[in-house]
Amino acid sequence: MAASGEPGRPRQEEVAAAVVVVGSCMTDLVSLTSRLPKTGETIHGHKFFIGFGGKGANQCVQAARLGAKASIVCKVGKDSFGNDYIENLKQNHISTEFTYQTRDAATGTASIIVNDEGENIIVIVAGANLLLNTEDLQKAASVISRARVMICQLEISPATSLEALTMAHSSGVTTLFNPAPAVADLDPQFYALSSVFCCNESEAEILTGLAVSNPTEAGKAALLLLERGCQVVVITLGASGCVTLSQTEPVPKHIPTEAVKAVDTTGAGDSFVGALAFYLAYYPNLPMEEMLKRSNFIAAVSVQATGTQSSYPYKKDLPPALF
């Protein structure tokens, strides 16, 4: 690898990425129809498109678009969707050094049907995502242990997520864990290994059994999650922003966001998590409240355009005050 060449400047660190995601890639296959089909029925839709999704890749793309040096540890199939996904990651300036391709399963897909009312039915086949394993993590060990922030979700095998979090935690890497999709009986180790535990309202309800539909309720759920051992808890609240609290300040704080005209909120949570990872990695001394204010802003931009990754803003399109 190249040294900077300039006298008096330290050699750039080699492989290191500041933000590393260990997570999922999914190809979204979206059909728009006037209504949802019944069992056994064939109907005609009026539009079809393919999109890039999967929570892991979405979060990585948002962090990279803000300027993070990012790498994703993931697995796709050795098929055309997998090839296209790798190309998409490269176009977003994400390192694919640890993006694996397997012949043993297809690239993860989400088949989505959306009716005119915006209601949907979705089938996810995680496929290759579930084959990301210990051996794959070992190959990526040096990039994980030298990251500033590592992000994980639950769209790959939970054992692999847990192992990645353990590796990062033991190297002093800040871990950002997004327990999505949520399960009621989440392994308690996930809490202890999370520097920042970030989920949305419905995930907080599943994890705590409490109702979470406003900032006050979210504060109570966040406290319960904090008591399970995370350093910081963030619960996102859609148009109401988010709530946070931490071991050092265990009093819930509500961080509202600006009112915007939402066009498509798909993937807003992933934009938020990717933005938060960027701030944790590049502005670690900002107060958490300020990082969350800025992450709210960025996610609010994403809801004003259609699609998932296609709605995520780039640094150049955002107010300089955010950087």
Ligand SMILES: Nc1ncnc2c1ncn2[C@@H]1O[C@H](COP(=O)(O)OP(=O)(O)O)[C@@H](O)[C@H]1O
């Ligand atoms: N209608 C909205 N207006 C402004 N910001 C929004 C809106 N919906 C979502 N956001 C932003 O996106 C973040 C995540 O949204 P949320 O709906 O909680 O997550 P998810 O996408 O997981 O359902 C919120 O904390 C907020 O910052």
Ligand SMILES: *[C@@H]1O[C@H](CO)[C@@H](O)[C@H](O)[C@H]1NC(C)=O
């Ligand atoms: C929270 O995220 C899950 C995906 O894990 C999604 O299905 C759900 O609709 C989201 N909930 C809210 C309230 O946005």
